Amino acid sequence: MTKSQQLSGLLSFLLLIGTPLTTLAADTSDKPIDPQKSTTGFEIIGSNLQFSSFSDFKFESDKAENIINHEVTLHSIDKEHTLAIQDYRGTHEGWTLSATMSNVTEKDSGRTIKQPTLTLNPTLSTADSQKLAPNKNIRLTPTTTQPVLNVAENSGEGNTQLSFTNTTITIPKQYDISAGTYTADLKWTLAPITKVDTAQ
Amino acid sequence: MIRHQYYCRYLLTLVLCLVGLNFWGLPSQATSKNFSTQPQLPKNQLIPGASYYNLKVIPGSEQSLTLSITNPSDQTKTVKVTPVNATTADSGTIAYVPSNRQDESAETTFTKMTSVAVTVQLAPRQQKTVTLKTKIPANGFQGEIRGGLFVADLTPSQSNQQSNSTQFHLNNRFAEVTPVILRCNIDQKLRTNLKLAQVTVNPQPTVPTLTAKLRNLTPAAFGQLKIQAKVAEKATGKIVATQTTDQLAMAPNSWFNHPITLGKQTLAAGHYILKLDLTSGKRDWHFEAPFQLSKQQVKQHNISLKKATPARPWGRWLLISGTTVSLLIGAYWLGRRQAHS
Structure with missing residues (x-):
């Protein structure tokens, strides 16, 4: 057997194993092919609206003495956080991403910080769809919900990536602050946009 | 030797193509590590193919709401499916998040009609369906x-x-919501009834702002709401602040605190009136309410104005440069004119 014969044999074998499984499955159909009525239609199946998780926000620490005497702004230690959203539904309905912060509580005592404000500054890193504008300078106080990005109908399809930089938490002056480790939950909620009429 | 290298390259390219073809034939892998949800829409769905429930329901019946939940990640996930009422967030958007906000005008609510929350554990790459019942x-x-x-x-x-860190920590939590809209009579159009419940001066730690609590007493959501707010001195009627916000929406039988800033003018302590003009489609409303600003509040407001005024030395330099250039051009033109004469 010559080299070229060896190669062609190998190529034939590779072609055989390289045939997509879907093609083989399609061939097993029992329906006879009608030459007069060849079907050219096909179906595109939509899937989900989903997002990927990203790492928690950690902030620099400060002395209780400073918070007792004046307002303090703590900055996120990580320079950047990214959040990716995938709209693979194929419905063009649009979607909304919102954020809700819980009370900020001390790990052991359960004491809460009074009137903290979390400031989020999202920017669009990448997006398949055009004309998306995340809200700027989003201020979250405990238990309030704020929209981060509202995507109208016929936009926001495919992949969208948001970048969060310069995230801060501002704690107003309070004489009764407890020293300790504070945590809060930051809930990110993704929802499809529903059609709403004007007032009647 | 050269021929051998040529064959090798050809073979490698072909192998790569075939490997690519094989993957092309398989379903694409989910790139997200989070879970995803998809409603299984029943026959009484009004908008086919939507990614939320919009149902015509029959009085006295039990409506099943079935949701597929998929865990595409390689770790076990525990998710909780909770029925929530639609509320209006202070940003003027319809929110579908757990909330204590309720308006007493509601005849009934989704949470009152629906079975309790369900917790589900999903193995890696597992899909489960969850059904909640609404009576x-x-x-x-x-x-x-x-x-x-x-x-x-x-x-x-x-x-x-x-x-184990001792730093301040925000734990990210992720949630997806599938809205549910139920109607017994799809042709029913209800006249929207809006009310201004109260106006308060918000006790912000640094800058005082106003909040107007607006109520939608109608069991129907509406959108494209535009709010024009004016703050007037009670004694003189002089407008000291204006603000326009649009593209707002309200959930049925809900309320929200619309934030209004006190503008960029220096204010004096005393009595004021908030005037609100609201429009949505062909409807419009006008509300007025008095409020009072204390000495401490106007002091905070006036201090914030001084802080907010940006020092713009470049503006001054631009003015000086512009004037100098104009003077030089003028002098040159005059000089030439004199020389000609």
Whole structure:
């Protein structure tokens, strides 16, 4: 057997194993092919609206003495956080991403910080769809919900990536602050946009 | 030798193409590590193919709401499916999140009609369906009932599991919600009834702002709401602040605190009036309410104005440069004119 014969044999074998499984499955159909009525239609199946998780926000620490005497702004230690959203539904309905912060509580005592404000500054890193504008300078106080990005109908399809930089938490002056480790939950909620009429 | 290299390259290219073809034939892998949800729409769905429930329901019946939940990640996830009522967030958007906000005008709510929350554990790459039951009142209901199936990931985030740090920490939690809109009579149009419940001066730690609590007493959501706010001195009627906000929406039988800033003018302590003009489609409303600003509040406001005024030396330099250039051109033109004469 010559080299070229060896190669062609190998190529034939590779072609055989390289045939997509879907093609083989399609061939097993029992329906006879009608030459007069060849079907050219096909179906595109939509899937989900989903997002990927990203790492928690950690902030620099400060002395209780400073918070007792004046307002303090703590900055996120990580320079950047990214959040990716995938709209693979194929419905063009649009979607909304919102954020809700819980009370900020001390790990052991359960004491809460009074009137903290979390400031989020999202920017669009990448997006398949055009004309998306995340809200700027989003201020979250405990238990309030704020929209981060509202995507109208016929936009926001495919992949969208948001970048969060310069995230801060501002704690107003309070004489009764407890020293300790504070945590809060930051809930990110993704929802499809529903059609709403004007007032009647 | 050269021929051999040529064959090798050809073979390698072909192998890569074939490997690519094989993957092309398989379903694409989910890039997200989070869970995803998809409603299984029943026959009484009004908008086919939507990614939320919009149902015509029959009084006295039991409506099943089935949701597929998929865990595409390689770790076990625990999720909780909770029925929630639609509320209006202070940003003027319809929110489908767990909330204590309720308006007493509601005849009934989605959470009152629906079975309790369900917790589900999903193995890696597992899909499960969850069904919640909604009992429609025997006499039906007016307008629409709006809520959602709120699916929250209860699995602690990785950094939270590993952390022993003493720093301030925000734990990210992820949730997806599928809105649910129920109607007994789809042709029913209800006249929107809006009210201004109260105006308060918000006790912000630094800058005082106003909040106007607006109520939608109608069991119907509406959108494209525009609010024009004016703050006037009570004694003189002089407008000291204006603000326009549009593209707002309200959930049925809900309220929200619309924030209004006090503008950029220096204010004096005393009595003021907030005037609100609201429009949505062909409807419009006008509301007025008095409020009072204390000495401390106007002091905070006036101090914030001084801080906010940016020092813009470049503006001054631009003015000086412009004037100098104009003078030089003028002098040159005059000089030439004199030389000609």
